[in-house]
Amino acid sequence: MNYDIDIKKVRVNCFRQSKVPGEFMLQMRIPGGTINAKYLSDIEYIAVTWGNGTFHMGVRQTFNIPGIKYENIDAVNEYIKDYIKEVEIDECNCDMTINYKGYPTIGARNIMACIGNTHCIKANVNTKELSTKVENLIFPSHYHIKVSVSGCPNDCGKAHFQDFGIIGQARMEYHKERCIGCGACVRACEHHATRVLSLNENGLVDKDPCCCVGCGECVLACPASEWTRLPEKFYRIVIGGRTGKQNPRMGKTFVNFATENTVLGILANWQKFSAWALDYKPEYLHGGHLIDRAGYNKFKEIILDGVELNKEALVAENIYWSETEYRSNINVKPIGMHKSISTTRPIRNSENY
Structure with missing residues (x-):
């Protein structure tokens, strides 16, 4: 059958065009990458009934079901309500x-x-909990944004390659009365983190507060519980990452050691910034x-509007992007507004950072 298919309209409902004419792939969202296993039977039913019998675990943690014919899209949308x-x-x-129209x-x-x-x-x-709260702020919206949440600075969730990346951090407390001077935490920081710990002449641990990323490796390594995480959770917010051909x-x-309320306050301004830009x-x-189009300072002005920053939060005064350019520079204007590396100078200082 021949159809006059509006590809953009179908894409809005999370159906991606195939190289096979008239076939599409449904992308079913999994906020935070974790879902109840009961839904696997739904994926199987869609794949077998309307697809080609397979599904792909999308790189954005979606259920991707290919092989769906255009004429079956309405039936699939009805099923996934x-x-x-x-x-x-x-x-x-x-x-x-x-409604019956799907996403x-x-x-x-x-x-x-x-x-x-x-x-x-x-x-x-x-x-997962933070992803659910962020989802409430940004979906649904026709303004595009890619977000990822990583539980620690190892960044397994690839927050550094998103429009908006969120990385879990901890603030550590040192209990010197428990310290046995073994140096396990120093070695862990040296091998896995930012090398801010050292043993002093008294056999106790000194910490250079300049570059701690809040990973918690010292806590994991210590056999005497000299290091403990403070109860409050913190986050690093990373912006402007992307993959792509050019x-x-x-x-x-963008922000270091932000609390959850600060993170959510900033994300709540995303659609306002996108609309302005x-x-x-x-x-x-x-x-x-x-962000490139608006410039960092304008982005910062809008995205922080009305946000009450926690006292520990450090906001970058400026950001200078470092891009890899895979294209000829002949008669081409650069699309990025900022080059080179980012500054580490915050708006204000914070104790024990």
Whole structure:
């Protein structure tokens, strides 16, 4: 059968065009990368009934079901109503209406996350819980943004290659009365982290507060519990990362040691910033490009508007992007507004940073 197919319209409902004419792949969102195993039977049913019998674990932690014929898209959308309701509304509390038309937008992409501290001994935070709260702020929206949450500075969730990356951090407390001077924490910091610990002449540990990334390796290594994590959770916010053919780049630190309330306050301003940068006309243009278009200072002004920063938070005064350019420079204007490396100078100092 021949159809006059509006590819952009179908894409809005999370169906991706195949190289086979008239075939599409459904991308089912999994906020935070963790989902109840009961939904696997739904994936199987869709794949066998309307797809080609396979599914792909998408690199953004989605269920990708290929081989769906255009004429079957309405039936698939009808079938996934309950899944969307339970995952997006009941679980993430997103403000949206469920109908037979399937997903309302592909704009705010599926939030990625590592497994976090529900399992991983390295992780400082519960990545699924934070992903659910962020999902409520950004989905649904026709303004595009890619977000990932990593439980610790190992960054298994690839936060550095997102428009907006969030990395779990901890603030550590040193109990010198427990210290046995073994140096395990110093060696762990030297081998796995930023080498800010050293043993002094008294057999106790000194810490250079300049470059601690809040990973918690010292806590894991210590046999005497001389290091403990403070109860409050902190996060590093990284912005402007991206892959791509022309100008891939790694994101730079925007805010260090932000609390959850600070993170959520900033994300709540994302759509406002996107609307301003695009003159209130949504385009398929992701966040890093919008920051380039607006410039870092304007981005910072809008994204921090009304946000009450916690006292520990450090905000970069400026960011200078370092991009890899895979293209000829002949008669081509650079799309990035900032080059070179980012500054580490914060807006204000913070104790024990």
